[in-house]
Amino acid sequence: MxxxxxxxxxxxxxxxxxxxxxxxxxxxxxxxxxxxxxxxxxxxxxxxxxxxxxxxxxxxxxxxxxxxxxxxxxxxxxxxxxxxxxxxxxxxxxxxxxxxxxxxxxxxxxxxxxxxxxxxxxxxxxxxxxxxxxxxxxxxxxxxxxxxxxxxxxxxxxxxxxxxxxxxxxxxxxxxxxxxxxxxxxxxxxxxxxxxxxxxxxxxxxxxxxxxxxxxxxxxxxxxxARIARANAALELLVDGAEHYLALKSEDNSGAGFDAALFAVMPEEIRVRLLKRAIDRVGHEGPAELGKVETLLAAMDEALVGTLGQRESKLKQTLAGAVISVAAGRIRIGPAPPRRARSR
Missing domain, CATH: 3.40.50.620 (HUPs)
Structure with a gap:
């Protein structure tokens, strides 16, 4: 130019x-x-x-x-x-x-x-x-x-x-x-x-x-x-691979969740993106805000520490029209029930 x-x-x-x-x-x-x-x-x-x-x-x-x-x-x-x-x-x-x-x-x-x-x-x-x-x-x-x-x-x-x-x-x-x-x-x-x-x-x-x-x-x-966009594209490829790996290692073919232990050892940026991607896929309230996904991941990490330490630790939260739960060594993400209209 x-x-x-x-x-x-x-x-x-x-x-x-x-x-x-x-x-x-x-x-x-x-x-x-x-x-x-x-x-x-x-x-x-x-x-x-x-x-x-x-x-x-x-x-x-x-x-x-x-x-x-x-x-x-x-x-x-x-x-x-x-x-x-x-x-x-x-x-x-x-x-x-x-x-x-x-x-x-x-x-x-x-x-x-x-x-x-x-x-x-x-x-x-x-x-x-x-x-x-x-x-x-x-x-x-x-x-x-x-x-x-x-x-x-x-x-x-x-x-x-x-x-x-x-x-x-x-x-x-x-x-x-x-x-x-x-x-x-x-x-x-x-x-x-x-x-x-x-x-x-x-x-x-x-x-x-x-x-x-x-x-x-x-x-x-x-x-x-442009350089950040290049790095973001590389990260998305890594998330694609991580998502495929978790699906292959899943105990069932329902696509409803993945193994908590495998998820826990992945880099934090990959886990944030995996979580946001799953929520956006099944949620019905628009894309999840990054900050809220990060807060949810912190709560999940606390629950995962207990789960992997062999004591029962559970979590269940909703975000962007999706319900996320941690129990019995599994992370499950599915659509949340529609919100009830408030009566006046």
Missing amino acids: PDDQSAIPARDAKRLFAGLAGAPAILLAVSGGPDSVALMWLAARWRRALAQGPRLVAVTVDHGLRPEAAREARDVKRLARSLDLPHHTLRWTGPKPGTGVPAAARAARYRLLAQAARKHGATHILTAHTRDDQAETLLMRMLRGSGVAGLSAMARETERDGVLLTRPLLDVSKAQLIATLKKARIGFADDPTNRDRSFTRPRLRALMPMLAAEGGDTRNLARLA
């Missing part, structure tokens, strides 16, 4: 979308800001250079949180038409939460994008997350005490609601995208919420120049996230 202050040349833009030429259709998430407008312009230029390629459909989500959003969606539509791309505006309707608005808006946005992708026969949704976004995500998760998986930050490609969510610009800086748009003389919107310090991400963004002066620039932070 070129330096952060220069436009992205066509040869590098082509590499951004490598592997996507065989898709039947691709949905482009375009808010109107510089990152997503650059994504749309680069993707359209890439598609024009192909003899045959996927249909591109641009989509803007209006969250109904800012009066300027409708005008920005219309501006995206005009630009999309100039690039010979169809455009659709999706609206997040209904009541909005009093707190946690960014997270709720993000969930609504991805839900609407997945619905639009299925409607248009798109196998991929392209978002314009940049290297800057990756660095900020890493910092946010570090401050929240995330585990190795969380510190991997954003992957280039993940599956969501049956569609592949792809981030082709993760190695590209925001400055490069703005330089690219300026060279092409393409305008873009300025969302003031990106500077609103009542939200976490803009506060961290304001700290980035000071971090960069100490060596913590976006390039180094994104490189750290």
